[in-house]
Amino acid sequence: MSQNYCYFNGDILPVQDAHIHISDLGLLRSYAVFDYFRTYKSKPFMLADHLERFRNSAEELRLTLSLTDGEIGSIIDELIHKSEVVDVGIRMVITGGYSLDSMAVSDPNFMIIIEPLPVMAEEVYSKGVSLKTYEFLREVPLIKSTAYLNAIKLQPMKEQYDVWDLLYYFENGVLESPRNNFFIFKHKVLITPKDHILKGVTRKKILELARGVFEVQERKLTLDELWEADEAFISGTTKRIIPVVKIDDRSIGDGEVGECTKELTQLFDEYIEAL
Amino acid sequence: MSQNYCYFNGDILPVQDAHIHISDLGLLRSYAVFDYFRTYKSKPFMLADHLERFRNSAEELRLTLSLTDGEIGSIIDELIHKSEVVDVGIRMVITGGYSLDSMAVSDPNFMIIIEPLPVMAEEVYSKGVSLKTYEFLREVPLIKSTAYLNAIKLQPMKEQYDVWDLLYYFENGVLESPRNNFFIFKHKVLITPKDHILKGVTRKKILELARGVFEVQERKLTLDELWEADEAFISGTTKRIIPVVKIDDRSIGDGEVGECTKELTQLFDEYIEAL
Numbered sequence: 001m002s003q004n005y006c007y008f009n010g011d012i013l014p015v016q017d018a019h020i021h022i023s024d025l026g027l028l029r030s031y032a033v034f035d036y037f038r039t040y041k042s043k044p045f046m047l048a049d050h051l052e053r054f055r056n057s058a059e060e061l062r063l064t065l066s067l068t069d070g071e072i073g074s075i076i077d078e079l080i081h082k083s084e085v086v087d088v089g090i091r092m093v094i095t096g097g098y099s100l101d102s103m104a105v106s107d108p109n110f111m112i113i114i115e116p117l118p119v120m121a122e123e124v125y126s127k128g129v130s131l132k133t134y135e136f137l138r139e140v141p142l143i144k145s146t147a148y149l150n151a152i153k154l155q156p157m158k159e160q161y162d163v164w165d166l167l168y169y170f171e172n173g174v175l176e177s178p179r180n181n182f183f184i185f186k187h188k189v190l191i192t193p194k195d196h197i198l199k200g201v202t203r204k205k206i207l208e209l210a211r212g213v214f215e216v217q218e219r220k221l222t223l224d225e226l227w228e229a230d231e232a233f234i235s236g237t238t239k240r241i242i243p244v245v246k247i248d249d250r251s252i253g254d255g256e257v258g259e260c261t262k263e264l265t266q267l268f269d270e271y272i273e274a275l
Numbered sequence: 276m277s278q279n280y281c282y283f284n285g286d287i288l289p290v291q292d293a294h295i296h297i298s299d300l301g302l303l304r305s306y307a308v309f310d311y312f313r314t315y316k317s318k319p320f321m322l323a324d325h326l327e328r329f330r331n332s333a334e335e336l337r338l339t340l341s342l343t344d345g346e347i348g349s350i351i352d353e354l355i356h357k358s359e360v361v362d363v364g365i366r367m368v369i370t371g372g373y374s375l376d377s378m379a380v381s382d383p384n385f386m387i388i389i390e391p392l393p394v395m396a397e398e399v400y401s402k403g404v405s406l407k408t409y410e411f412l413r414e415v416p417l418i419k420s421t422a423y424l425n426a427i428k429l430q431p432m433k434e435q436y437d438v439w440d441l442l443y444y445f446e447n448g449v450l451e452s453p454r455n456n457f458f459i460f461k462h463k464v465l466i467t468p469k470d471h472i473l474k475g476v477t478r479k480k481i482l483e484l485a486r487g488v489f490e491v492q493e494r495k496l497t498l499d500e501l502w503e504a505d506e507a508f509i510s511g512t513t514k515r516i517i518p519v520v521k522i523d524d525r526s527i528g529d530g531e532v533g534e535c536t537k538e539l540t541q542l543f544d545e546y547i548e549a550l
Binding site: 006008015016018019020021022023024025026027028029030031032034060061062091093095096101102103105111113115118136138139140145146147148149150151152153155156 | 294304380390411428
């Protein structure tokens with residue numbers, strides 16, 4: 001594996017050499033938030049949006065980031081420059097710091113980690129994927145916290161049900177996948193859940209691009225509407241737009257990748273190409 | 276501060292020297308469970324119960340503890356022996372290990388950390404404390420996971436409302452405090468919530484001791500019943516039994532530490548003395 005670097009509390013060092021003391025409140029109490037984004041053509045994609053969300057999440061936990069956006073941007077540039085591949089994933093994490101009593105928040109620990117980008121099979125885009133619904137409401141859905149215990153705990157369900165991922169719902173409202181936002185098309189109207197979800201930066205860009213072409217509705221999406229959808233897809237930083245053709249045992253639309261989803265994917269691809 | 280030691284993946288070392296790599300799934304994804312107990316007269320209190328709960332929590336996350344109870348007991352004895360004080364707190368943590376893609380579970384990281392015991396003001400026992408109700412249901416309440424983000428996030432409410440701690444409820448059912456179990460007495464019957472809570476080891480011992488003297492009911496406890504309670508208290512490893520005399524703006528009973536609570540406290544103290 002190629003050597004990647006990270007920033008940790010003021011130092012830049014190889015990722016493999018970066019350690020944190022075991023009294024960290026992120027480790028002992030899950031008191032931490034993060035953000036994750038990627039580069040295109042070696043430049044961070046939508047960095048300003050990710051930084052804004054990261055600062056908001058940190059602020060909700062009363063954690064202060066001592067660096068300016070400019071300083072963080074410079075560190076990221078240096079880390080990317082040190083990387084041996086063109087495009088990478090970038091994870092920023094801020095924790096409650098080293099705590100004497102494992103409850104009191106202290107000076108935050110802040111790290112920026114360069115990671116290899118996951119590789120997606122071409123087939124997921126050309127054929128679409130299947131999801132399984134699962135009732136679950138995250139404790140603090142609006143904060144991008146490190147709370148993924150449930151998501152990881154449920155991983156074996158994917159194999160058990162032979163699906164690509166889960167789709168969380170709560171009561172009769174569709175929410176999101178554990179790491180991705182969710183959308184449907186119905187009569188060429190793009191609909192995506194509005195509340196109790198983590199608002200993805202890719203979601204934001206998709207809505208922006210879609211508004212020029214489709215009617216767009218951000219609102220509560222019910223389970224009943226889900227079963228009547230013409231098309232569906234999930235979105236995310238590394239996944240971009242992945243068509244969903246089956247949910248539980250039901251086909252979405254005719255069970256093929258839909259035309260509106262294809263059109264939106266093309267818009268997104270063109271936007272990326274033009275960067 | 277006195278020097279404390281810890282066990283980390285096979286080594287015994289001073290706590291201050293123990294570090295974990297930043298790719299740990301406990302840090303990045305809150306994929307970790309723990310247990311916490313204390314010593315009395317330099318011996319771990321109810322170790323078998325804590326180990327059983329710890330193993331159950333770990334198993335729920337598909338994490339396997341490679342050491343036997345006997346081996347863990349020996350390590351704990353050595354750590355206690357190295358400590359410079361008579362009685363200590365002991366924290367065991369097991370995480371999903373170092374993950375290449377920050378989702379896949381790997382070989383667990385396992386640590387046992389010796390911590391100084393918190394000191395409780397005598398006044399909380401003699402005068403009792405106040406709580407504020409807060410609606411909240413933990414994601415995975417039965418597992419002793421490290422998910423305390425919400426508990427820490429809400430800490431400023433204690434100062435804001437001038438209360439000692441919060442009392443979680445969900446819909447009309449009383450649950451627990453962020454780190455403690457909750458009980459009431461009504462007509463000398465001891466009642467404590469049964470579901471959607473973390474079942475404390477101190478709670479278990481209290482119920483065992485109480486059964487000889489009081490009628491005991493483990494069942495759903497409603498908010499309406501809360502306001503009608505004669506007495507109330509919280510329990511925990513370091514707190515033992517702390518009387519609750521006020522919840523929100525309402526006095527519990529006559530607002531003084533109740534007689535049944537005093538009797539139960541005496542039973543518990545005598546049990547500890549006889550160890």
